[in-house]
Amino acid sequence: MALNKTHAAAFCAALLAGGCTFAEDALFPGTANSGQSAINAEQMSNDGPPALGSSSFDPVGVTPGSSSGTYVGAKAATLRNDLQGLQATLGRQNQTLQQIRAETVQDSQRYHGTVAAINARLQVGTTPGNPILNQQWNAAQNELDRITDDVLKMNRLTNEVTASSTMAGYLLESVRAARSLSGAIDEDHRQLRILEDETNRTVVMVERLLGELTDDAVRQQQYVASEKQNLNTLALGIKNGALFVGSLSNQPNSSFTAPAPRIAAAPSEQPLVTIRFDKPNVNYEPALYAAVKSALDRRPNATFDVVAVAPVGANPGQQTVAAGNARRNAESVLRSLTNMNMPASRVRVSSSTSPSASASGEVQVFVR
Structure with missing residues (x-):
């Protein structure tokens, strides 16, 4: 989300207090006024689970038939019984589908209610690691696990309906083949025509059932995967007592298309963020x-360099120790970005030295 001037000022104060500097205005001049509308748009776009099918x-039912006393008539009676059995199976599968849908809706409502309560508390501010929010996060995780179980039920039902679809196709071919058998009377062919029409309608229905069920399962699987990432980001917000609105992986084109051509061949001369590890924690x-999210809002295809900057040591031993400390700090920053769901393909870690770096070293993040 883009930060408005008030938010930017507040974050800059936090950055300076926490040993960080943020060069947003220098890297992205004249683009810091679209904040609140972007927040609202993102919240609205992530406002619930995907819709389930409603069919x-x-x-369709099977028309009763009378015995004609012929072999073909007996074959038609057998096929009619098979169609009745298939439709009974489809009826049970339809009931199972409607039950799974109802359970999924209830589980999703509970999950989103819990997440909304956490976000509302983070929005107004709270203490880092608030135990109440941690309990709510655990509850949200359990509720998302129940949605995962619902998806597994959909997948099992998909396998069952696939078997019914195969049976329906076989039954239709059998009815059509029976019409070519010798020894039939007109009544046999009349009953077989009716049976063929009803079997064909059953084939259409089971294919529609399979298609809608498959769509439901795929959408819910994608939704659960996305929400797992959002829960990771939410956990990071609870840890810091601050609202992180949206996963970094939800940026346009962040993981499904190739990055656009870079504006420059090398990172910006000025880091987006400088983090000085001059005190514990x-x-x-x-x-x-805030810095990375703002950068992605302005340049959705941006990638990032995380550079471990060590001071120049007085002797080789001191230099090695300083370089190791800076590297560990850079790896910590990389883990933080991963927890914010930044795709690993968009971050590169490297090391350098600088005589101007603080004695404890620092990490600089560049936009590419």
């Missing part, structure tokens, strides 16, 4: 998130 697949994550 009910009730069997530097709380850099809210500032890092």
Whole structure:
């Protein structure tokens, strides 16, 4: 989301207090006024689970037939019984589908209610690691697991309906083949025509059932995968007592298309963020998130360099220790970006030295 001037000022204060600096205005001049509308748009776009199908697949029924006393008539009676059995199976599968849908809706409502409560608390501000929010996060995780179970039920039902689809196709071919048998009377062919029409309608119904069920399962699987990433981001917000609105992986074209041509062949001369590890437990994550999210809003295909900058040591031993500390700090920043769901393909880690770096080293993040 883009930060408005008030938010930007607040974040800059937090950055300076936490040993970080943020060069947004220099890297992206004249683009810091679209904040609140972007927040609202993103919240609205992520406002619930995908819609489930609403069709009910009730069997079309089988017309009774009378015995003609011929072999073909007996064959028609057998096929009629097979169609009745298939439609009974489809009726049970339809009931199972409607039950799974109802359970999925209930589980999704509970999940989103819990997540909304966490976001509302983070929005107004809270203490880092608030135990109440941690409990709510665990509840949300359990509720998302129930949605995962619903998806597994859909997949099992898909396998069952696939078997019914195969049976329906075989039955239709059998009815058509029976019409070519010798020894039939007109009544046999009349009953076979009716049976063929009803079997064909059953084939159409089971294919529609299979298609809608498959669509439901695929959409829910994608939804659960996305929400798992969002829960990771939410956990990071609870850890810091700050609202991180949206996963970094949800940026346009972030993981499904090739990056656009770079504006420059090398990283910007000025880092987007500089994090100085000049005290224990530097709380850099809210500032890092704000900077990277803002950069992605302005350049959706951006990638990033995380550079471990070590001071120049007085002797080789000191230089080695300083370089190791800087590298570990850079790896910590990389893990933070991963927890924010930044795709690994868009981040590169490297090392350098600088005589101007603080004694404890620093990490610089560049936009590419």
